[in-house]
Amino acid sequence: MRVSIIGSGYVGTTLAACLAEFGHEVVNVDIDESIISQIEAGDAPIHEPGLDELIAEHGGNRLRATTDYERVLETDVTFLALPTPSDEDGHINTGIIEAGARTLGETLAETDETHLVVTKSTVVPGTTEDVLAPIVADASGKTLGEDLLIGMNPEFLREGSAVSDLQDPDKLVFGVNEGEAASLLHELYAPLQEENDSEIPVVETGIREAEMIKYANNAFLASKISLVNELGNICKEFGVDAYEVADAIGLDDRIGERFLRSGVGWGGSCFPKDTAAIITAAQEVGYDPQLLEAAVGVNEKQPERLLSLLDDRTDVDGTQIAVLGLSFKPGTDDIRHSRAIPVIEGLLERGATVVAYDPVAAENMQERFPDIEYADSASDALSDADGAVVVTDWDEFAALDDEVEAMKNPIVVDGRRVITRREGIEYDGLTW
Numbered sequence: 001m002r003v004s005i006i007g008s009g010y011v012g013t014t015l016a017a018c019l020a021e022f023g024h025e026v027v028n029v030d031i032d033e034s035i036i037s038q039i040e041a042g043d044a045p046i047h048e049p050g051l052d053e054l055i056a057e058h059g060g061n062r063l064r065a066t067t068d069y070e071r072v073l074e075t076d077v078t079f080l081a082l083p084t085p086s087d088e089d090g091h092i093n094t095g096i097i098e099a100g101a102r103t104l105g106e107t108l109a110e111t112d113e114t115h116l117v118v119t120k121s122t123v124v125p126g127t128t129e130d131v132l133a134p135i136v137a138d139a140s141g142k143t144l145g146e147d148l149l150i151g152m153n154p155e156f157l158r159e160g161s162a163v164s165d166l167q168d169p170d171k172l173v174f175g176v177n178e179g180e181a182a183s184l185l186h187e188l189y190a191p192l193q194e195e196n197d198s199e200i201p202v203v204e205t206g207i208r209e210a211e212m213i214k215y216a217n218n219a220f221l222a223s224k225i226s227l228v229n230e231l232g233n234i235c236k237e238f239g240v241d242a243y244e245v246a247d248a249i250g251l252d253d254r255i256g257e258r259f260l261r262s263g264v265g266w267g268g269s270c271f272p273k274d275t276a277a278i279i280t281a282a283q284e285v286g287y288d289p290q291l292l293e294a295a296v297g298v299n300e301k302q303p304e305r306l307l308s309l310l311d312d313r314t315d316v317d318g319t320q321i322a323v324l325g326l327s328f329k330p331g332t333d334d335i336r337h338s339r340a341i342p343v344i345e346g347l348l349e350r351g352a353t354v355v356a357y358d359p360v361a362a363e364n365m366q367e368r369f370p371d372i373e374y375a376d377s378a379s380d381a382l383s384d385a386d387g388a389v390v391v392t393d394w395d396e397f398a399a400l401d402d403e404v405e406a407m408k409n410p411i412v413v414d415g416r417r418v419i420t421r422r423e424g425i426e427y428d429g430l431t432w
C-alpha cells in the first residue's frame with residue numbers, strides 16, 4: 001500500500017520505518033528539515049533500538065521523507081502522528097494536529113480519489129469525529145463516508161522499545177465508522193499479522209471508543225505504578241521489601257507481574273500529559289476522577305521522598321551530589337517529564353552542586369539545566385561525590401562495582417533498585 005504519515009517524531013518515524021519493513025511505500029511528512037534530510041540519507045533522527053537498521057535499509061528507498069504535503073497525493077492512507085501536548089491546566093491542546101489536518105485537507109482538495117485519514121495521535125474522545133474530520137472535509141471539499149474515510153488507530157509503543165513494540169504488539173485497535181476503512185487498516189497490517197501467525201488480537205470498534213481505549217490504557221498503567229509506589233512507601237515504613245511483595249502479588253494473574261516496579265515514579269511524553277488530559281476532559285463533562293488525581297499526586301511526591309532519604313543521611317548543602325540517569329526511562333534519550341528534573345531541582349534548592357551522568361540523555365538535559373556539571377561516565381560522576389541518587393534504571397548502573405565504594409562519601413539513595421545493597425557503601429532504597 002501507499003501510506004503517508006504527517007509528523008515524523010517518535011511515533012511517526014518508527015511507524016514509517018516499520019510499515020516500510022512490512023513492504024509498504026511510505027512517505028513521512030514533517031516541517032523539520034533536519035529530520036527529513038536524516039531519513040532521506042538513511043539515518044535515524046531519534047535514538048531507538050533497531051531503528052537505525054530499518055532506516056538505513058529503507059530510507060531514501062521505500063521510505064521517503066519530505067516537507068512537502070503534496071506527496072500525500074501519491075498515497076491512499078494518511079496517518080496524523082502529530083503532537084497533542086497539554087496546556088498548563090492539563091487540557092489537551094489540539095492546535096498542532098488541527099493545523100496539520102487543515103493542510104492535509106487543502107492538499108486533498110487536489111484529488112478526486114478516495115482517501116483514508118487515520119488519527120494516530122492520542123486525542124480525547126470526540127476529537128477525530130467532531131474536530132479533525134470536519135476540518136479535513138471542509139478544506140478538501142470531500143464528503144465524509146464517501147470519498148473521505150476516517151479512522152482512529154491508537155499507538156501503544158513504548159519509547160526505548162518502540163520498534164519491537166510496533167512489530168509485535170499486544171493488540172491492534174481500529175476505530176472506524178465504515179467497512180471500507182476497516183478493510184484498508186486490515187490490509188495495512190496484514191504483513192504484521194502474517195509475521196505473527198495472525199495471532200495479534202484486533203479490536204474493531206467505534207472511533208470514540210478507540211480514542212478512549214488509549215487513555216484508559218495509559219491511565220491504568222500510570223495508576224498501577226502509583227499504586228505500587230504507594231504500597232512501596234508503606235512497605236518502607238514497616239521495613240518490608242516492596243520488591244518481594246510486588247513479585248508475589250504479580251503472580252496473581254488478575255494483577256500481572258509487569259509494571260510493578262516501585263521507585264521514583266513515572267515520567268515521559270505520555271503518562272503525565274495523558275493522565276492530565278483525561279482528568280481535565282472528565283472534569284469538563286462533569287465527572288471528578290478522584291482516583292486518577294490521587295495517582296498523579298503520589299507520582300509527584302516520589303522525587304521529594306527520594307531526596308528526603310538523602311537528607312536523612314547527609315546535609316547536601318555545599319556538597320557535590322551525583323545524579324545517575326537523566327532520561328525518563330532506560331533505552332531512550334528523551335527527558336520529557338523525567339523524574340530527574342524534580343530531583344535536580346530539589347538538589348539545587350538544597351544548595352548542592354550537581355554532577356549528572358546519563359549514557360545518552362545528557363545533551364538533552366543540558367538544554368534544561370545548562371549550569372550543572374555533566375560527567376562523561378558514571379565513575380567520573382561518582383569519584384568526587386559526597387552522595388549519589390539513582391534516577392534511571394540503566395543496566396550499566398547495575399554493573400557499577402568499585403566505582404561506588406570509591407566515592408568521596410559512598411552514600412547511595414536508589415530510586416530504581418539498580419545498585420546492590422552491600423558492605424562498604426551506605427545504601428538506601430526508596431521503597432525497600
Ligand SMILES: NC(=O)c1ccc[n+]([C@@H]2O[C@H](COP(=O)([O-])OP(=O)(O)OC[C@H]3O[C@@H](n4cnc5c(N)ncnc54)[C@H](O)[C@@H]3O)[C@@H](O)[C@H]2O)c1
Pocket residue numbers: 006007008009010011012029030031032035081082083084096099100120121122123155156157158159269270
Ligand atoms: N512518544 C510515544 O511514545 C507515543 C506513543 C504512543 C502515542 N503517542 C502519541 O503520538 C503523538 C505524537 O507523539 P510523538 O512523541 O511522536 O511526537 P514528537 O513530538 O516526537 O513528533 C511530532 C513531529 O511532528 C512534527 N510536526 C509538528 N507540526 C507539524 C505539522 N504541521 N506538519 C508536519 N509535521 C509537524 C514535529 O516537527 C515532530 O517531528 C502524540 O499524540 C502522542 O501522545 C506517543
Ligand SMILES: O=c1ccn([C@@H]2O[C@H](COP(=O)(O)OP(=O)(O)O[C@H]3O[C@H](CO)[C@@H](O)[C@H](O)[C@H]3O)[C@@H](O)[C@H]2O)c(=O)[nH]1
Pocket residue numbers: 122155156157158159160218221225258259260261262263264265266267268269270271274328329
Ligand atoms: O514498573 C514500572 C514501569 C514503568 N515505570 C516508569 O513509567 C514511565 C513510563 O514507562 P513506559 O511505559 O515503559 O514508557 P513510555 O514510552 O512512556 O510508554 C507509555 O506511554 C506510551 C505513550 O502513550 C504508550 O504508548 C505505552 O504503551 C506506555 O507504556 C517511566 O518513567 C518508567 O520509569 C515505573 O516506574 N515502574
